[in-house]
Amino acid sequence: MANERSHVMGVAETRLDLDRARRCGFPEVIYGAGKDPEHLLEIVTLQQQAGQPSLITRATPEHAELLTARFPAAIHHPVARTIRIPNGPSQESRGHVAVITAGTTDRPVAEEAAETARWMGCRVTLLMDVGVAGPQRLLNALPEFEQADAVVVVAGMEGALPSVVAGWVACPVIAVPTSVGYGANFQGLAPLLTMLNSCAANVSVVNIDAGFKGGYLAGLIARRTGAVPPHT
Amino acid sequence: MANERSHVMGVAETRLDLDRARRCGFPEVIYGAGKDPEHLLEIVTLQQQAGQPSLITRATPEHAELLTARFPAAIHHPVARTIRIPNGPSQESRGHVAVITAGTTDRPVAEEAAETARWMGCRVTLLMDVGVAGPQRLLNALPEFEQADAVVVVAGMEGALPSVVAGWVACPVIAVPTSVGYGANFQGLAPLLTMLNSCAANVSVVNIDAGFKGGYLAGLIARRTGAVPPHT
């Protein structure tokens, strides 16, 4: 039995794709959920020794306690459930990402998007409580996001906000549906369908509650666009 | 066999609920689809003889030809696919219904709603091409509908328009999803879910493509509200 078991343990070790930073522009992001804190520490240490910045999503308080003790530069965001650890010489900020959300209940997903974009070295503007049903609020907030390089719109319930925002901006909009709602919301299916059917040509969509992916795509676009004056 | 067959024919005769006008305020509306023109003529004649106005929905050109020949007052609307026939002394118009739609493809459903409300004796304002993605158009159209007694919003695609409209008005909004769209629209399921999940408290919903029902409910509300100054 012993051989068999240890073999099993062997294959279970997560191997880190350290080559990814070169191939894809950013290092591998670590999904914290269900990971043993000591195991997570091991992975992060490997990544830091390779001179790469780290981002952990779905991090627990236990993860945070251990990692912030070991890496003083670590920034734990309890609402976003992220830990990001800069590495190497401080990068200058480049690209501007706006993260907009309708209600306070969507906040954890929005914060995860924001932290991801910050980790990628973008300037982030986070705008909350900008619902469709209170139309003046969006108009008031317009100056804060109309010059962004990419916009992430996080919305549950009926998910109409991305279409409305997209009509005001020239840049790509990443729509993130959330599972906030009840009844015929069907755990985020309603806003997901709304966003996929958006009349606005500049809206693409990611999975329900996928704050990280929304922030990552916006960051990717903003980093590559940031220094260039907008198309005229 | 003869007896059996004629019995079958007997039960197949549609009986008209002439008492409905007294009980529910408006006479029975006749669903034209699949009805033999001569049979339809018979039903309508019965209703007209009882002194009641008639409304036929899903009317075909054949229906229209026959009925407009027999009843000169009949108004056939080919896009709405309706025929309405006033009866008795001309009612004064009462109540104001606004029908708003985003694109020209939703027009048949919107026209059906409008014709229904007109048949009920309401003043109707019909506003088309007021999409979410072109936000100024809605703001420009605001004066035309913000004083209505009831608003019908007809929308396919992502179905976000009712939420946006509802934020600007104090009256009830009846949202009518349409099957206009493709892919993840799922024949109107997407806008239906959007509307059911609307953040706006004054939005209720009817079936996909149910222009008649949207117009009927709006007409019902407007008739009963029309003479009263808006709540302050």
Add this chain to the structure above:
Amino acid sequence: MANERSHVMGVAETRLDLDRARRCGFPEVIYGAGKDPEHLLEIVTLQQQAGQPSLITRATPEHAELLTARFPAAIHHPVARTIRIPNGPSQESRGHVAVITAGTTDRPVAEEAAETARWMGCRVTLLMDVGVAGPQRLLNALPEFEQADAVVVVAGMEGALPSVVAGWVACPVIAVPTSVGYGANFQGLAPLLTMLNSCAANVSVVNIDAGFKGGYLAGLIARRTGAVPPHT
């Protein structure tokens, strides 16, 4: 880090739309679920100071304890999970809303609808245990609701009650499906579809378990209709 965090806290503060009462006829309703009691108190205090009546839905016992202590006029309804706080000179009651439900399990949703309509200043008749399968009960209850200005019908299971009720009344019926049921009920999908497909022309639908919205729409209609004799 400090700056970043406090900024985040800044945007998280819910801003109250005090202008809504003027624009839409009724002040903003506060969704209690997940709100910190102290934060809720702050919002309500702001609203009360502006001379507006308050309605809190999905209120917890903790919310109730704090608010009823501070505002003696507050009415907490534990089954409806609502708190309503009148404000200013007592309004005369206007408009009559009937809330009808089939079984006792639908009661929390029905009570939420009733409390909402009471907060809007309507007279409310609440009728429970009026199921489709016991047909005499509905006929017996008819005199209590046939003169209402708007009817809210709350039903889970197969959701047939709104169609049956709508055949007896001339006013609009707001159908509220509930998630009461099991198996092929699919958490309220079955009654939702039943209601959307209702043969009755005067039925519109809101989201599953949306007692507040049902009551709000009925209240809106009843307030605007109440003083006018029914259309003949």
Add this chain to the structure above:
Amino acid sequence: MANERSHVMGVAETRLDLDRARRCGFPEVIYGAGKDPEHLLEIVTLQQQAGQPSLITRATPEHAELLTARFPAAIHHPVARTIRIPNGPSQESRGHVAVITAGTTDRPVAEEAAETARWMGCRVTLLMDVGVAGPQRLLNALPEFEQADAVVVVAGMEGALPSVVAGWVACPVIAVPTSVGYGANFQGLAPLLTMLNSCAANVSVVNIDAGFKGGYLAGLIARRTGAVPPHT
């Protein structure tokens, strides 16, 4: 190639289960759709020679022309799309089946149920245009069906009729949803779910548009029950 092909043809020949009448009480019913008229004639001839009565469902006009020419006793019902051919000494009628439907569009499914029950030797009462929204019609028709041994209720749209009927009778009710409707009807899914969730204990359900199955089950129950006075 020849061998292979003829083998294929061999297996394609439908074998008739002539033993079924003994095992299950009634002979095999023949589904006409897609069957070559000559092939159908062959099967029916076999069954008639074995002294068994025949029932063909989904029969085409071509089927009817051929079979009524050959078997003068054949009864073709064009709306039900059935052909039934009695055989042997005339059975006395036994058991009473009521078939009830809300609208005229559900008629083909209702007629198929009725013809099936007639073929089984039951007395059939067919009641049409008895919708939920016109409540008096059902009460007026009550004497015609309350003593039936089994009731088939055929309904599309919201499918509420079986629950309402079942509250008035002591016998089993077979509910047949139809695909009549549009939008959120989803080709009969809405009435199917309504019927499965019926509050009435004496309602069971068959497939969408399954008029034959509804009539067969009702006939089965009525045949076995007919001579017995109802349980008291």
Add this chain to the structure above:
Amino acid sequence: MANERSHVMGVAETRLDLDRARRCGFPEVIYGAGKDPEHLLEIVTLQQQAGQPSLITRATPEHAELLTARFPAAIHHPVARTIRIPNGPSQESRGHVAVITAGTTDRPVAEEAAETARWMGCRVTLLMDVGVAGPQRLLNALPEFEQADAVVVVAGMEGALPSVVAGWVACPVIAVPTSVGYGANFQGLAPLLTMLNSCAANVSVVNIDAGFKGGYLAGLIARRTGAVPPHT
């Protein structure tokens, strides 16, 4: 406040439909779930005083303790979660119901069906562990159910058992899908669809996990059929 609350309590009292026994053949069955034991006792006492037998489904141990203490004739079945209380002179058993299930996990639903049929005065044969994948077991059990007046087949997973059983019997089969299964079972949707699409003409279906309804329909049929020799 006091008046309002007590009114609410007033309407919440469940009224018992004591006339049902006369109209529908059996008294009203009481759904125990969520009912306060004292309230339940009150309802049952009323029914017993009217000389009617009682059946409580979804009964808790607390319900059982109280009712069996008060009514010594009460039979509590903990697996079926039912309590039945005979009343009046002992009825002779009439009609034979077979309840068949594939696996031991479906047992609670099957027992609920069996207890319901026993309460209606039928003889019940309960056959478990008769799965489709072990074909001999069904053949061996055939003599025990082929003469039944009605058969209830309870099945989760793929739900194929009713079709297989129905091929062997002449009587109606009531199919009860259960939520036993995982993955693409979708909480009973898979066996529900299987049963609705059954090729066997004598199969009708009730809701997922609706053991009571399955037993009630079978009991209804068997009571009315029982004394009559099977149709030949």
Add this chain to the structure above:
Amino acid sequence: MANERSHVMGVAETRLDLDRARRCGFPEVIYGAGKDPEHLLEIVTLQQQAGQPSLITRATPEHAELLTARFPAAIHHPVARTIRIPNGPSQESRGHVAVITAGTTDRPVAEEAAETARWMGCRVTLLMDVGVAGPQRLLNALPEFEQADAVVVVAGMEGALPSVVAGWVACPVIAVPTSVGYGANFQGLAPLLTMLNSCAANVSVVNIDAGFKGGYLAGLIARRTGAVPPHT
């Protein structure tokens, strides 16, 4: 424009994966649907010149006419809609595949499976009209398939046949759901779910109407197993 268009044409040319036969054991199969006959001829010629046997699925009569004229060895099966063209020295048959189906309407899918397995060099037994509701037919057919190396079961409607067959054989069963059925069949969803939930451990499933894939997997298994005596 010329350059752009011709480039487009260039990429549109299907490149044939001639290496596949070496890598995967069988050459690439050609999906005929929508292919221009001349284009198809070109592809097939390439494959034949490389000494590989060809299989075309979803072939039209036009395809057949052209290919059988050019390649005399071609076998066109009009029901299966396949054309297979042997190549090189005649292979000895190896492995035994049984294809079983319940009704004659599933025949095209079953024939496609059979032709595919024949093309792979397997002996094929095709058994039709072996439905679940006529249990003796399956028992009678048992000797014809219980020694097969792999069994393909093709079934629409409720899709129960694979589970029943799988209880009698030791080899893998490939279940192919078909879109044959109506109503709650949902174009094959019902039998698909039935098969995925099969209690039998030796059943795996392919897409709805995927006769080719069912035959290919069975052929793959039978070719590799055929010469070996069954496991004991």
Add this chain to the structure above:
Amino acid sequence: MANERSHVMGVAETRLDLDRARRCGFPEVIYGAGKDPEHLLEIVTLQQQAGQPSLITRATPEHAELLTARFPAAIHHPVARTIRIPNGPSQESRGHVAVITAGTTDRPVAEEAAETARWMGCRVTLLMDVGVAGPQRLLNALPEFEQADAVVVVAGMEGALPSVVAGWVACPVIAVPTSVGYGANFQGLAPLLTMLNSCAANVSVVNIDAGFKGGYLAGLIARRTGAVPPHT
């Protein structure tokens, strides 16, 4: 009637949002489906007179004939069903978009994406027949797309290609599911879900068959990124 009808005609006129080019960077794109050729010509003329380039999607041969006759610079792509009309001084190409698709059946959607990106002034590489099941083809094509500024991946069937492509590139990937497939594909639902669940962080999704939207987003990103060297 005259007034009413002409009013209706008035609102039906599509108003062109000529300000959009300034606000959003690109002029309004015209959806051709269902538009009268003369009406389309009118809209396009307006846009051309304003000095803006035009793009018509879902264009019919009739549209093409009329527009290419009037505007010699018009490029009609019959497979993509697009017409694009450059305007003003020729823009230098900027940004590189790769459009990749698995099979030839997805070609119309892919071409629509490509034409849209070309209209936006991007260089486009179109790669077809690069399926997941033939892994070498993708590796061979890698040099043609790994330096693109944005990649559009068009895929039906199981929709796995975007995930595989995204592992090789650093830029954003826009995934476009198509309705190509059958059975459990459910008209594109299967690839849509696959893409939304992609493990790759740089994949976002648009509606089923939304080639235009995929090309527009890729063009938007590429235009803004193109002149900048890739992030290091």
Add this chain to the structure above:
Amino acid sequence: MANERSHVMGVAETRLDLDRARRCGFPEVIYGAGKDPEHLLEIVTLQQQAGQPSLITRATPEHAELLTARFPAAIHHPVARTIRIPNGPSQESRGHVAVITAGTTDRPVAEEAAETARWMGCRVTLLMDVGVAGPQRLLNALPEFEQADAVVVVAGMEGALPSVVAGWVACPVIAVPTSVGYGANFQGLAPLLTMLNSCAANVSVVNIDAGFKGGYLAGLIARRTGAVPPHT
């Protein structure tokens, strides 16, 4: 009451199908979930006394403690939640099964598949962390699985791995979707659909999370194929 209850207990006893090993090649596998440890021990003892090897799936720690104490040869795998107990003379290993999975979260399902194949006497190679998004890992692992007799691919999220693996191997691939994922994964529906729509001809599918079934089918194929050189 006593008789009735004990009868119920009687039928509840699971009867073991000891004949299965002869008929189907392998003994009955025991589903542990919900089984009382003592009852399980009884069943296993019966099987062991009949000289058959045992496999228990979904075993709890309590099951394991009892069985490993009684049967020293028992192998408990806590991650797979299986217990297997060899019996009789040690079989030589035959056939090679590869089990491949993308992420560590799918491990329990993969281990269940692996333990099942080991119990059947196959050599098993288990490969984890071989995701689609890191394409080199799969290429590196290719030598370990390309000669397997059957491959099980376990995948959640988008479920694309089976298609990719199947392009590299000649043997059958059994795809096992898992419920790992969130949002539009819908508890495994997304990877299930992906796998059913796979372009690769050699992929068949089992239920979501059905590790046992995946391993059983692969073992069945490998046992029967193992000694034969692969088809050329």
